[in-house]
Amino acid sequence: MNLEHLLSDEDKAIRNTVREFVNKEIMPVRTLIEEDLTLVRAIHQKLVDLGIQEGGYPKEYGGTGPYSYLTLCVITEELARGDAGISQSVGINAGLILGPAMVVGNTDVLDRWASNFTGDDASFACLSMTDATGGADTENPLLHGRGITTTAYLDGDEYVINGTKSWPTHAGIANVYLTVCNTDPNLGDEGIALIYTPRKSEGLRFGNPEPKMGFKTAINASIFYDNVRVPAKYRLAGPGIDAQVYHGAMTGTQWHSAALSLGVAQAALDIALEYTGTRKSGGKPVREWSMAAGILADMAIRIEMTRAAVYNLSIMMDNPEAYGPPFTPKMVSRASSTKIFAADTAAWVTNKAVELMGANGISPEYHIEKYLRDAKIMQIWLGGQQISRYRVARGYYKYEINGDADGQE
Structure with a gap:
């Protein structure tokens, strides 16, 4: 590296x-x-x-x-x-x-x-973000918070939250839920509210864990908010700052996804190298054939470029004085570029590993099919590769809809 x-x-x-x-x-x-x-x-x-x-x-x-x-x-x-x-x-x-x-x-x-x-015990947290209605609208930067359909209004010293979230990780097992809400869709970014919600809140319910083809070791389930009352002091900060942090969270989640993709891709290459080194075809190891060697080389090239990109992004995020805070369109764009490239790398590398291994590539015994399933999921979450491209574009010019330039810097 x-x-x-x-x-x-x-x-x-x-x-x-x-x-x-x-x-x-x-x-x-x-x-x-x-x-x-x-x-x-x-x-x-x-x-x-x-x-x-x-x-x-x-x-x-x-x-x-x-x-x-x-x-x-x-x-x-x-x-x-x-x-x-x-x-x-x-x-x-x-x-x-x-x-x-x-x-x-x-x-x-x-x-x-x-x-x-x-403390001494494993504990879980949850980002309760994607709304059941609209799906990726929650994460769409062009909507400036208007796609967030979970609502929150202030009643005395408490916020009252209503809505349904789909697919949050750790739903039902987490102790704390960072809930993405909207206080007024007409306010755009100013209406975004981030509220930490205790698990044992009246009116907070959870669906059954979702069956999935991948990421089976991480629990996802729906969350239902029915007049859930949360102390106002558990709102992150307030209008404006909450929106900045939410946009910054897009940088953080994209960065996290890229790092996950890198690990999955590396695992796939490791399996393919070992398999093609011991499996023989035509009297010699598979990887000694030029076609297989070329595929393995391309896998390694993409992983090395991904690692450079992910580590470079990490260093930029550790140095906001040089590259800007995470909520700026430029940093969100950089993180999204890295996530798109890394997720595509993981999907491409795992797919090529399966091709090199033939029928054994889809057998659980050889493990590669597990990484193939996980890689695909990283291409479709956080709004998918398509919504992520909106974020990329907004780092280079004021790409908006209906002339709305809210939040651009």
Whole structure:
């Protein structure tokens, strides 16, 4: 990896620790964990025991961090090499959900929930974002919040939330839900509200876990808000700032998806290299044939370019004084470009690995079909590759609909 010199000694030590953990604790059971969530829970607890979860939180709340984006990228990539769903969960729990409260200094939120993630037990958080009606409208930057159909209105010192969310990760098992709401669709970005919602809130209900072809180790389910009352102090910050953080969250989620894609692609290449090195055709290993060697080379090229892009993005996000804060159209564009490229790389590489392995490529025994399923999901979430391209375009010019230039900088 050409950015190796930019990793600190601590980053390298963490990478080695996580890599060894994945090889020992995940690789031997990566097929079994898709059908047995008790094994998944056990793995999460072992990662907590390693200190991975508490590393996302500041020392004043019992943590040992927070992580830099580059450090969390290293962790995400290595864990996704074993299982993308587990890696996704770890990133969410290790600060990505409570991170906005750290940034704006909402001590009410941190005092309530941070200790859940710096203790001895595995704990879960949830970004409750995509609305059941409209789907990707929630994430569409051209709508400036008007596509968010979950509503919130202030009643005294409480917000009252109504709506339905689809597909949030950790729905039903999380202790805290960062709920994306709209206080007034006519206000555009000013109407966006981010409200941390306790799990045990009256009127908050959850659907059954969704059956999925991939990311089976991460639970997704619907969330129903029926006049859910939440203390106003659990709103992230207020009008304007909430919108900035929400747009910044698009940068963060796209970055996270890119890092996950990188780990999946690397796992696929590792499997293909091992298989084609031992499987023989025409009296010699498959990878000794020029056609196979060319495919493997193309797989490696795309992964190396993806790694450079993902690590470069991580460093930019760690240096906002040079590249701008995450909510700016330019940074959202950079993150979206990286996510699109990384997700396409993961899908292309896993597909080529299956082709190299023939019928064995679709057999669970050889594991590659698992990574193929996970890779496809990363192309379709967060609004998909199409909505992500809107974000890319807005980093270069004022691309809007109906002449609406709200939020452009």
